[in-house]
Amino acid sequence: MFNMPPLGILTFLLLYSYGSLAQERTVEVQTRCGASFKDAYKPLQIQVNSDSDCTWEFSRPGNETTRIVFSLLDLNPSADCAQENVTLYDEKQRVFGVLCPDSHRTSVFETNGKTSLRVFTNSVALQRTIYLMYYSFAIGKQAAVCGGNIKGYAGTISSPSYPGRHPHFAYCVWHLETPKNTRIELTFTEIFLEIDLACRFDFLALYDGPTTDSPLINVLCGRTVATLETSSNILTLVLSTDYANSYFGFNVNYLALPRSNSSSLGCTGEEMTVVFDPAYVSSLGYSANELSLIDPTCRPQSSNPIAFTVPFDSCGTVREVDGHVVSYTNIVSATTAGVITRRKQVQFIVKCELDASSVVEIMYKTEDDIIQESQGTGNYDVDLSFYETDDFTSPVLQSPYEIDLNDTIFLQAKVKSPDPEITVFTESCFASPNANFNGPAHYLIKNGCTNDNTYHDYPSGSGFARFSFGAFKFIQEYPSVYFQCRVVICDTNDGGSRCNQGCITRKRRDLGTNIQKATAVVGPIRLRRQSDVEPIESESEKREEDFKQPEPRNIYLFGVLVLVVNVLIVAFVVLRNSRK
Ligand SMILES: *[C@@H]1O[C@H](CO)[C@@H](O)[C@H](O)[C@H]1NC(C)=O
Numbered sequence: 325m326f327n328m329p330p331l332g333i334l335t336f337l338l339l340y341s342y343g344s345l346a347q348e349r350t351v352e353v354q355t356r357c358g359a360s361f362k363d364a365y366k367p368l369q370i371q372v373n374s375d376s377d378c379t380w381e382f383s384r385p386g387n388e389t390t391r392i393v394f395s396l397l398d399l400n401p402s403a404d405c406a407q408e409n410v411t412l413y414d415e416k417q418r419v420f421g422v423l424c425p426d427s428h429r430t431s432v433f434e435t436n437g438k439t440s441l442r443v444f445t446n447s448v449a450l451q452r453t454i455y456l457m458y459y460s461f462a463i464g465k466q467a468a469v470c471g472g473n474i475k476g477y478a479g480t481i482s483s484p485s486y487p488g489r490h491p492h493f494a495y496c497v498w499h500l501e502t503p504k505n506t507r508i509e510l511t512f513t514e515i516f517l518e519i520d521l522a523c524r525f526d527f528l529a530l531y532d533g534p535t536t537d538s539p540l541i542n543v544l545c546g547r548t549v550a551t552l553e554t555s556s557n558i559l560t561l562v563l564s565t566d567y568a569n570s571y572f573g574f575n576v577n578y579l580a581l582p583r584s585n586s587s588s589l590g591c592t593g594e595e596m597t598v599v600f601d602p603a604y605v606s607s608l609g610y611s612a613n614e615l616s617l618i619d620p621t622c623r624p625q626s627s628n629p630i631a632f633t634v635p636f637d638s639c640g641t642v643r644e645v646d647g648h649v650v651s652y653t654n655i656v657s658a659t660t661a662g663v664i665t666r667r668k669q670v671q672f673i674v675k676c677e678l679d680a681s682s683v684v685e686i687m688y689k690t691e692d693d694i695i696q697e698s699q700g701t702g703n704y705d706v707d708l709s710f711y712e713t714d715d716f717t718s719p720v721l722q723s724p725y726e727i728d729l730n731d732t733i734f735l736q737a738k739v740k741s742p743d744p745e746i747t748v749f750t751e752s753c754f755a756s757p758n759a760n761f762n763g764p765a766h767y768l769i770k771n772g773c774t775n776d777n778t779y780h781d782y783p784s785g786s787g788f789a790r791f792s793f794g795a796f797k798f799i800q801e802y803p804s805v806y807f808q809c810r811v812v813i814c815d816t817n818d819g820g821s822r823c824n825q826g827c828i829t830r831k832r833r834d835l836g837t838n839i840q841k842a843t844a845v846v847g848p849i850r851l852r853r854q855s856d857v858e859p860i861e862s863e864s865e866k867r868e869e870d871f872k873q874p875e876p877r878n879i880y881l882f883g884v885l886v887l888v889v890n891v892l893i894v895a896f897v898v899l900r901n902s903r904k
């Protein structure tokens with residue numbers, strides 16, 4: 325999956341061995357068990373052996389956020405997490421993070437105030453090595469504002485200030501999403517981060533999915549180039565930098581390519597997206613500028629990949645209603661210019677079917693009037709977003725969403741479908757201090773029951789559910805809070821559906837047929853603080869005298885973090901079969 329071109333390796337080794345850019349940084353190794361630190365930032369390389377139970381403490385004031393970045397986690401790989409782990413405690417001695425022997429080597433946690441880290445190992449004699457760095461900053465005052473949510477077919481992501489030097493103490497998370505049924509091809513034109521064979525100091529981590537819990541594709545640093553591919557249409561990219569040796573960061577071009585069959589179709593309730601591999605189109609004897617939809621003025625939006633966004637209400641899209649099913653059809657074809665052609669007549673018929681329980685994608689390729697192939701899957705997408713006021717007209721575009729403790733938060737969960745016969749019911753909704761939802765949880769709704777006395781329900785309409793709640797104490801205790809809601813999608817006409825059952829207190833089997841569930845995530849929210857304290861300065865170990873802290877550049881393209889989790893709809897199979 326990951327190929328480093330030979331030239332990249334060569335450059336990397338040369339730079340490393342000659343040390344022309346950076347001497348190997350020496351790191352203080354913690355061999356004694358446990359210690360307490362007051363520093364505003366500190367790197368720690370922890371080395372322990374069998375049967376240890378050691379606690380390291382970071383004594384930071386309660387008005388600061390401490391971020392702990394792990395970049396190496398070498399525990400006994402065959403140990404059980406119940407015996408061997410790294411556990412993080414906040415100032416109230418509550419666990420806010422656990423790393424197990426099989427956890428990713430890179431992880432990031434945040435908490436306010438005093439923090440401690442406890443390392444447990446089992447009885448197997450073996451040296452364990454953990455590298456981490458912590459640093460603190462005034463609540464809400466990060467050294468670098470970066471990262472964001474990006475959607476598209478092709479584009480570029482680069483480190484803050486690129487091609488200038490990246491800031492110190494940056495933790496940037498990009499979530500990249502390309503159309504459904506595509507994969508992402510990444511070409512790094514430059515990676516120039518502090519050189520370290522283990523990438524402990526400044527690093528880029530790539531995850532094959534929507535969160536940093538998704539499979540880790542690779543951790544990159546040093547001076548190199550690389551190309552790699554994801555298996556799905558969602559990638560999470562993390563850049564973490566420390567207090568020293570700031571180089572030029574990275575620049576990567578991304579491209580959506582069909583996951584299989586050289587062409588792909590993705591349907592949402594709003595539009596369809598057709599993506600072709602340019603090499604495939606050229607193997608048919610055509611180029612991007614010869615392709616169009618039924619309306620010949622509708623051309624591809626992008627030539628590499630060749631991508632069409634097909635609106636449901638224009639470009640010649642034909643809408644048909646058959647019983648409960650609404651379908652939209654368009655055709656991608658080549659406009660052959662007058663001359664006698666020896667090229668095959670190729671058409672791609674693209675069709676999205678939407679009904680009360682699913683979205684179906686159908687794509688046919690016809691070559692000289694012979695239908696060659698078809699494909700289809702069914703999904704529902706749910707968007708979860710914050711709104712400014714109780715009329716739910718303006719979504720919050722700022723991210724992180726900064727609020728005061730007294731503020732009311734308005735949330736809407738909406739199914740992306742134009743179908744008027746859909747009812748949405750929020751079955752559960754909880755807040756967590758991290759985007760991986762593995763820390764403490766505060767439930768607002770559980771099994772359809774209200775679990776927070778500030779909770780207020782608003783009338784729901786076709787395809788959406790709305791509610792509000794007060795910013796709770798939880799947010800005072802954690803620097804960031806994320807929300808995960810699970811919604812149930814029901815047919816409005818089905819009186820016995822889960823949507824009509826409301827709160828279920830006793831454990832009961834789910835009743836009703838054709839229930840679809842979808843999970844959506846939104847966040848983070850942070851507590852607003854009036855504070856003019858500067859972010860921590862990095863005086864020591866700053867080897868680059870000319871380094872200037874660059875202006876943080878806000879590259880949140882989509883203010884509201886909406887990680888849409890596509891849920892495969894089982895009912896789709898039933899639907900398809902019954903239609904046969
Ligand atoms: C971590 O290890 C300790 C000591 O064996 C154990 O008490 C604790 O439950 C473990 N934590 C997890 C989450 O397994």
Ligand SMILES: *[C@@H]1O[C@H](CO)[C@@H](O)[C@H](O)[C@H]1NC(C)=O
Nearest residue numbers: 385387388461462463855857
């Ligand atoms: C945090 O509180 C301490 C006193 O406990 C104060 O000296 C410091 O300025 C405060 N820092 C911030 C960022 O508000």
Ligand SMILES: *[C@@H]1O[C@H](CO)[C@@H](O)[C@H](O)[C@H]1NC(C)=O
Nearest residue numbers: 583584585586697698699700
């Ligand atoms: C094309 O798609 C069809 C249906 O999804 C599949 O059966 C077939 O193996 C695919 N062909 C290639 C070359 O991937």
Ligand SMILES: *[C@@H]1O[C@H](CO)[C@@H](O)[C@H](O)[C@H]1NC(C)=O
Nearest residue numbers: 727728729730731732794852
């Ligand atoms: C929050 O609301 C209470 C009364 O509801 C008020 O006394 C307090 O001043 C408010 N705090 C802020 C920060 O607005």
